[in-house]
Amino acid sequence: MKVDGKTMIKDIVDMGPKAIEILMSFGMGCIGCPASQKESIEEAARVHGINVENLLQSLNNI
Numbered sequence: 097m098k099v100d101g102k103t104m105i106k107d108i109v110d111m112g113p114k115a116i117e118i119l120m121s122f123g124m125g126c127i128g129c130p131a132s133q134k135e136s137i138e139e140a141a142r143v144h145g146i147n148v149e150n151l152l153q154s155l156n157n158i
Contacts, residue, residue: 099155100137102150108137118154122135122146 099108108115109127119127123144126132132140137155141148 102136105135106133114158
């Protein structure tokens with residue numbers, strides 16, 4: 097699956113443990129929060145002050 101800024105957090109979590117590990121390594125510890133499941137990765141990155149391009153690159157290298 098190709099991840100872009102509009103990809104929902106829930107879809108990334110569904111990619112499996114490696115994707116979850118990457119999100120956690122970027123400081124997104126709230127991925128288990130029900131509210132985060134309705135956010136795009138771009139929205140979540142902005143809230144957490146994370147460089148979305150770096151995050152997307154890491155996720156797409158899985």
